Every structure is written in structure tokens, then in C-alpha cells.
Amino acid sequence: MTAPKTVLITGTSSGIGLAAALGAARAGWRTIATMRDTGKAEALLKAAAETGVADRIHVRRLDVTDPESIAACLDEVIAEHGRLDALVNNAGAAQVGTIEQSSLDDVRTAMEVNFFGVVATTRAALPHLRAAQGRVITVTSVGGVVGQPFNEAYCAAKFAVEGFMESLAPVAATVGVDVTVIEPGAVASEFVANLGLDVPALLTAAGPYAPALQAYIARTQQSFGNAQTPAEAAAPIIDALSAERPAFRVQTSPWARDFVATKLADLDGSAVQDLTRAWVR
Structure with a gap:
């Protein structure tokens, strides 16, 4: 019987x-479900x-x-199960704000979680994935392709992840490791709720950016009203x-495909600028 x-x-x-995690387990995978605080595992x-x-x-x-947490977790997985066949980089954190009113620490935090965390985890896992001829699947975002207003730090991190993975993919393939990025659009999840944004306070503090921020928030609330469920967004991960x-780049919905396609066909950047400028008017 195959393990x-x-x-x-x-x-x-x-x-x-x-x-x-649920989808992978249903598909028959032994699933190592990780989180920073295991006290939040109840759900x-x-x-x-x-x-x-x-x-x-x-x-x-x-x-x-x-890095010590990453190494300890991987050591435990290999000791208990003897192999690692796939890594799904999903952990991330949003950061809303524009650079004049954000601190450099805010930007660095967004990069640490969303970019360097992915790099560190992938680096540590690669020897095991290479041994298993496995794969790296990374959840990025349509915001890793199209820069979005008031998401400068978040999109910068996701752009960096996409560039890192696009560069890694052909190299990893030479040693038998497949690389895929998954690009969701709006997803109805606690990711947004966990931001804990005080919108009135944000608008009060936004100064000259308040009208643009108000327009952006209204547009975002509308888009999340038609969001995918987490299960719908996770389905392409299980497929990959x-x-x-597996394809290198996978969008999780027809809307996400159309949105990303705008950028990928936009040689001079005008189509994206016309699109996103409308969000802040």
C-alpha cells in the first residue's frame, strides 16, 4: 500500500x-497544517x-x-513522516495605507511576512522537495500582478513573490521541483477582517488623501460583497x-483571469492606470 x-x-x-488544508486532506494528502499561533487551530x-x-x-x-521556527517545523515533519512532497506558501498579512502616511516599519513588516517569509520557508523546504521530486505552490494575489491603490507595501511584496517564483521555476524544474503561483481576487475570509481597520479614524488621518481613500474603501467593500469563498479560492491549490x-500561473476565478489579463497585455501601463485611477475618484 502506497504511503x-x-x-x-x-x-x-x-x-x-x-x-x-481540508481540501488536501480530503484528496488523500497527509497535511501538515501550520500557523503562528496553534491556539487558533480550533476552527x-x-x-x-x-x-x-x-x-x-x-x-x-x-x-x-x-527561521528557527521554520527549521524546527521541517525537522519535525521529516522525523515523523520521512518526506515532504509539497509546500503551500499561504501565510500573509494585508497592509492598507499610502507611503506618505505609512512608516518604513509598516512597509518592512509587510515585506517580512509576505515576501521574506515565503523565501525563507521555500529555501528551507527545497532540499526535501528536491528529494521527493515535489512542488512549491504559493498563494500570491491579483495584487501581485496589478498594483492597487492604498496597497503599495502589500502589492510590492506580492510583486516580489511573483518575480522570485517566476525566476525560481525554471531552475527548480531542472531538479524535478514544480513551481506554481495561485492568484486569488477578492476572497470572503478573515484576512480582511483581521486588518481591524477603523475606517472613520483612517479617513480622519488621511488628510489630502481622504477623498481618494473613501472612494477606494467604497469600491473595495463592493468587490468583497461578490467575493469567492475560501473553498472556491483553495480549489486550484488542490488541483495544482x-x-x-501544473501551470506556473493560476487564477482562482474568471474575474481574476480577466483582471490579470489586463496587466499582462498592457505594454505601456496605460490600461492598468486607467483602471485603478477609477477606483480613487
Whole structure:
């Protein structure tokens, strides 16, 4: 009897990560569901029990901004299961604001979680993935292709992830490791709620940017009213885990495909600028 393959997923306490952990377990993967605070595992464990996959989900602590935490988690996975066949980089954090009113520490924090955390986790996992002829799947965003108002730091980090993975993919392929990026659009999850934004306070503090910010918030609230569910956004991750030859770039919805296509066909940048300028008027 063939032993199940092992996948490690970061950021599984809620949203896409939680849905991906459940989906991977349902697909037969031994799923290492990691999170920075394992005290937040209750929702995942409850859902795993309800769907009959609790025996395939193993919650472990992993903080993507802490190299020692990453190494300890991977050492434990290899000691217990002997292999790692896939890594899903999902952990991330939003950061809303424009640079004149954000601190450099705010920008550095966004880069640490959303970019350097992905780089560090991928780097540590690659020797094991190479041994297993496995794959790296990274959740980026349509914001990793199209820069979006009041998301300068977040989009910068996601752009960096896309560039890193696009550059890594052909090199990793030479040693048998596939690389894929998953690009969701709006997803109805705690990712947005966890921002804890005080909108009136933000608008009060925005000064000359207040009208643009108000327009952006109104547009964003509308777009999240028609958002995908986390399970819908996670489905392409599960497909990429099992595909014989996964695509490098995968959008999670027709809307996301159309949105990304605007940028990929926009040689002089005018189409994207026309699109996003309308969000802040």
C-alpha cells in the first residue's frame, strides 16, 4: 500500500489556508497544517472532524518570519513522516495605507511576512522537495500582478513573490521541483477582517488623501460583497497539488483571469492606470 504524500501548508488558521488544508486532506494528502499561533487551530480541527479527515491533519507551529521556527517545523515533519512532497506558501498579512502616511516599519513588516517569509520557508523546504521530486505552490494575489491603490507595501511584496517564483521555476524544474503561483481576487475570509481597520479614524488621518481613500474603501467593500469563498479560492491549490504538469500561473476565478489579463497585455501601463485611477475618484 502506497504511503500518503505529505504537504505542508502555512497560515491555516482561517481563510484560504484552512480551506486548502481540508481540501488536501480530503484528496488523500497527509497535511501538515501550520500557523503562528496553534491556539487558533480550533476552527480547523472542528471542520476536519466534521468532514472526516481529522486523522490526516497534523497541526504544527510555524512562524514564517522566524527561521528557527521554520527549521524546527521541517525537522519535525521529516522525523515523523520521512518526506515532504509539497509546500503551500499561504501565510500573509494585508497592509492598507499610502507611503506618505505609512512608516518604513509598516512597509518592512509587510515585506517580512509576505515576501521574506515565503523565501525563507521555500529555501528551507527545497532540499526535501528536491528529494521527493515535489512542488512549491504559493498563494500570491491579483495584487501581485496589478498594483492597487492604498496597497503599495502589500502589492510590492506580492510583486516580489511573483518575480522570485517566476525566476525560481525554471531552475527548480531542472531538479524535478514544480513551481506554481495561485492568484486569488477578492476572497470572503478573515484576512480582511483581521486588518481591524477603523475606517472613520483612517479617513480622519488621511488628510489630502481622504477623498481618494473613501472612494477606494467604497469600491473595495463592493468587490468583497461578490467575493469567492475560501473553498472556491483553495480549489486550484488542490488541483495544482495533483496535476501531472501544473501551470506556473493560476487564477482562482474568471474575474481574476480577466483582471490579470489586463496587466499582462498592457505594454505601456496605460490600461492598468486607467483602471485603478477609477477606483480613487
